[in-house]
Amino acid sequence: MVKIExxxxxxxxxxxxxxxxxxxxxxxxxxxASAYGEYAKKSFEDGKAFVEQLAGVKSLDKAIEVQTEYAKSAYETFVAESQKIAGLYGDLAKQSYKPFEGLVAKFNPAAAR
Known part of the structure; x- marks a missing residue:
């Protein structure tokens, strides 16, 4: 018999x-959200620095070199930050289900093994 308690x-x-x-x-x-904010801030600052550097260029060859360096740097930063944020989503998913493991184990003894 089930008790109220x-x-x-x-x-x-x-x-x-x-x-x-x-x-x-x-x-x-x-x-x-903090990781997205930091990435957006860094991306904006890098873009601003790129435009300033590009404005001071005197030749087409140097302009292409500056643009190539910026594109490479922007891509590498994007990939690194994307992996970091994906890891945060993965950690969030794992951590959010942890509290429920005890309840599942209580009702399903096979899951506790």
């Missing part, structure tokens, strides 16, 4: 699990 305990446990997952999501989204 058991139901209340389960409800409290479930609520705590949901709160923990929400806190994890909040922190994860903050980290992702």
């Amino acid at each position: 058991d139901i209340q305990h389960y409800g409290k446990e479930h609520l705590e699990t949901v709160a923990a997952a929400a806190n994890t999501l909040q922190g994860g989204f903050q980290a992702i």
Whole structure:
């Protein structure tokens, strides 16, 4: 027979699990937003420096060289930041499901093995 206390305990446990997952999501989204902000700021500063450098160029060859260096640098930065942000999304997904592992194990003993 199921007791009221058991139901209340389960409800409290479930609520705590949901709160923990929400806190994890909040922190994860903050980290992702911060990473996007830092990348946007760096990209803007790099673009500004490129335009300033390009404005001081006296020859076509030097202009092409400056543009090539900027394109290469911008691509490398994009790839690195994309991998960093993808890693943050992966970490967020893993961390957000951790609080629920205990509940799943409780109802599915095969999952605990």
